[in-house]
Amino acid sequence: xxxxxxxYLTKEGFRNVWVNRLMSIxxxxxxxxxxxxxxxxxxxFVNVQALLDEVDDQNVVMIFVDNDxxxxxxxxxxxxxxxxxxxxxxDYHSAEENSxxxxxxIQSELLVDYFDDKEAETIPASxxxxxxxxGQFDQTLEKxxxxxxxxxxxxxxxxxxxxxxxxSSVSYISIGAVAMLLLVSLFIISNTxxxxxxxxRLEISIMKNVGATNSFIRWPFMVEGMVLGAFSGLVSLxxxxxLYQLILTSLSTAFATLQLIEPVPFTDYWYWILIGFExxxxxxxxxxxxxxxxxxxxxxxxxxxxxxxxx
Amino acid sequence: MIEFKHVSKVYENGTRxxxxxxxxxxxxxxxxxxxxxxxxxxxxxxxxxREDVPSGGSIQVNDFNxxxxxxxxxxxxxxxxxxxxxxxxxxxxxxxYDNVAFAMRVIGTKESTxxxxxxxxxxxxxxxxxxxxxxxxxxxGEQQRVALARALSNNADIIIAxxxxxxxxxQMSLEIVELLTRLNDGGTTVIMVTHAHELVxxxxxxxxxxxxxxxxxxxxxKESGDxxxxxxxxxxxxxxxxxxxxxxxxxxxxxxxxxxxIKKYGNSKLKDTSGDFTVYLDKSAGSxxxxx
Numbered sequence: 233x234x235x236x237x238x239x240y241l242t243k244e245g246f247r248n249v250w251v252n253r254l255m256s257i258x259x260x261x262x263x264x265x266x267x268x269x270x271x272x273x274x275x276x277f278v279n280v281q282a283l284l285d286e287v288d289d290q291n292v293v294m295i296f297v298d299n300d301x302x303x304x305x306x307x308x309x310x311x312x313x314x315x316x317x318x319x320x321x322x323d324y325h326s327a328e329e330n331s332x333x334x335x336x337x338i339q340s341e342l343l344v345d346y347f348d349d350k351e352a353e354t355i356p357a358s359x360x361x362x363x364x365x366x367g368q369f370d371q372t373l374e375k376x377x378x379x380x381x382x383x384x385x386x387x388x389x390x391x392x393x394x395x396x397x398x399x400s401s402v403s404y405i406s407i408g409a410v411a412m413l414l415l416v417s418l419f420i421i422s423n424t425x426x427x428x429x430x431x432x433r434l435e436i437s438i439m440k441n442v443g444a445t446n447s448f449i450r451w452p453f454m455v456e457g458m459v460l461g462a463f464s465g466l467v468s469l470x471x472x473x474x475l476y477q478l479i480l481t482s483l484s485t486a487f488a489t490l491q492l493i494e495p496v497p498f499t500d501y502w503y504w505i506l507i508g509f510e511x512x513x514x515x516x517x518x519x520x521x522x523x524x525x526x527x528x529x530x531x532x533x534x535x536x537x538x539x540x541x542x543x
Numbered sequence: 544m545i546e547f548k549h550v551s552k553v554y555e556n557g558t559r560x561x562x563x564x565x566x567x568x569x570x571x572x573x574x575x576x577x578x579x580x581x582x583x584x585x586x587x588x589x590x591x592x593r594e595d596v597p598s599g600g601s602i603q604v605n606d607f608n609x610x611x612x613x614x615x616x617x618x619x620x621x622x623x624x625x626x627x628x629x630x631x632x633x634x635x636x637x638x639x640y641d642n643v644a645f646a647m648r649v650i651g652t653k654e655s656t657x658x659x660x661x662x663x664x665x666x667x668x669x670x671x672x673x674x675x676x677x678x679x680x681x682x683x684g685e686q687q688r689v690a691l692a693r694a695l696s697n698n699a700d701i702i703i704a705x706x707x708x709x710x711x712x713x714q715m716s717l718e719i720v721e722l723l724t725r726l727n728d729g730g731t732t733v734i735m736v737t738h739a740h741e742l743v744x745x746x747x748x749x750x751x752x753x754x755x756x757x758x759x760x761x762x763x764x765k766e767s768g769d770x771x772x773x774x775x776x777x778x779x780x781x782x783x784x785x786x787x788x789x790x791x792x793x794x795x796x797x798x799x800x801x802x803x804x805i806k807k808y809g810n811s812k813l814k815d816t817s818g819d820f821t822v823y824l825d826k827s828a829g830s831x832x833x834x835x
Binding site: 240244251434435437438439440441442443444445446448449 | 592615617618619620621622625626632634636645646648649650651654693697
């Protein structure tokens with residue numbers, strides 16, 4: 233195609249946005265509400281994931297080794313644990329450290345009188361094991377239990393399996409919600425474009441009468457859809473940012489008192505959201521228009537063909 | 544050159560809109576197509592513009608055989624004709640200049656060509672000074688001239704005017720037809736579809752009269768005599784348009800059907816057209832049957 237024509241058709245697409253501004257505003261609002269919902273769903277997902285990561289991190293397996301082991305034996309246990317699969321990292325706590333912690337914890341409490349130095353000596357050294365995948369908690373635990381010179385393993389299997397279930401449910405729900413919102417926005421956008429098309433049937437009929445080819449008729453509508461999509465994406469990003477900040481500010485005291493983790497900062501994700509919004513906006517805008525105009529032009533042709541075919 | 548050979552068109556609902564129509568129009572001719580509503584004028588136009596295809600027969604327009612014309616070639620075929628409609632079909636949000644330029648842009652004309660051509664065609668229809676106006680700021684006659692300028696913009700050698708004077712006052716109607724005849728003098732083929740027989744009679748041109756899908760007269764306006772008159776009937780058009788009770792009675796049981804329709808509609812007039820009867824209803828008859 234001649235470059236001047238592309239220029240004209242593109243300009244025409246932009247002009248259409250302005251000339252049909254009521255319809256444009258309607259389309260932008262519809263697309264924006266879908267994008268905002270997608271954005272909110274995404275941020276919820278990100279935050280829940282961050283929270284789960286945090287909880288995961290605290291769900292450690294504590295391995296207390298036998299008393300009276302030589303430093304070499306303890307080191308060899310450490311090496312064996314490290315060599316197991318699904319181990320993210322391990323921290324070593326010496327017997328002295330553990331006793332100090334123990335007394336630190338109970339000092340303020342009444343129980344302090346019941347413990348004497350002898351008992352403190354019975355507290356063994358330990359390894360704090362962080363797992364990389366909670367889903368394989370059982371298998372890893374089995375391997376840990378099989379190790380020699382181990383006195384006691386403290387773990388929370390229920391919490392681990394609960395976290396795994398929660399994580400996968402959150403993923404499914406988020407993916408489902410985003411997919412549904414995408415479908416809804418595509419459906420609404422293509423309907424909105426069809427209404428636009430209906431309100432512009434005069435223009436289309438003139439174009440057909442003077443001999444414009446179908447691609448020439450289609451292009452300005454597609455440009456229009458893409459412009460609206462890109463614009464909706466940008467504005468939605470701003471609105472989602474505003475909403476997120478608003479929610480963070482109003483919930484900041486709640487976060488502090490509940491001692492929950494810090495919410496994920498928007499700045500960590502804004503470019504992902506922007507890219508997502510622009511991709512969704514431009515494709516639903518462009519494709520929505522293309523689908524609608526194709527359908528519209530086909531229906532016209534079909535009406536003619538049907539009348540003919542019948543005889 | 545436009546040639547209709549044994550063209551017929553029957554719609555899905557059984558309406559026979561055109562019946563064995565044969566018309567040959569040479570380049571540079573000016574032809575009025577006249578007929579009452581339902582006579583087949585619109586179908587004739589639709590077929591000629593390849594908006595629809597005939598049920599039988601063949602149509603040739605310039606170098607295009609419309610029966611074998613592939614769909615993707617239709618746009619290129621349409622570029623050889625300029626079309627003017629009764630309702631003008633101007634885009635209300637565009638200026639006069641842009642309305643004309645629009646028709647050129649959408650077929651990919653270069654902007655430099657458009658800048659030269661639009662003022663030229665606007666001048667041709669006498670609207671050079673209204674280029675910056677919006678359609679609603681113009682009178683009906685002026686709007687139709689803009690539509691005509693648009694039809695001329697792409698150098699079409701056939702101009703098709705579908706009831707171009709339908710929404711225009713009588714004085715303006717005359718001017719529009721005169722403008723068309725001037726274009727015709729310049730070599731453009733003009734086909735004007737109309738029901739305004741008084742207007743047609745003022746011009747010494749070829750006239751084709753359609754009735755119930757058939758050509759009942761093809762000749763000069765001066766010699767058409769009362770054919771032109773009777774093609775209209777002498778009835779109130781608005782009445783016919785709003786009730787559309789004009790119908791033909793054909794085939795067997797003609798007499799019985801006539802009796803029944805006279806009973807039903809009361810005072811109606813009958814016209815014998817080649818063996819069949821056309822029933823024309825009086826305005827008063829309609830209101831009587833309505834009130835019953």
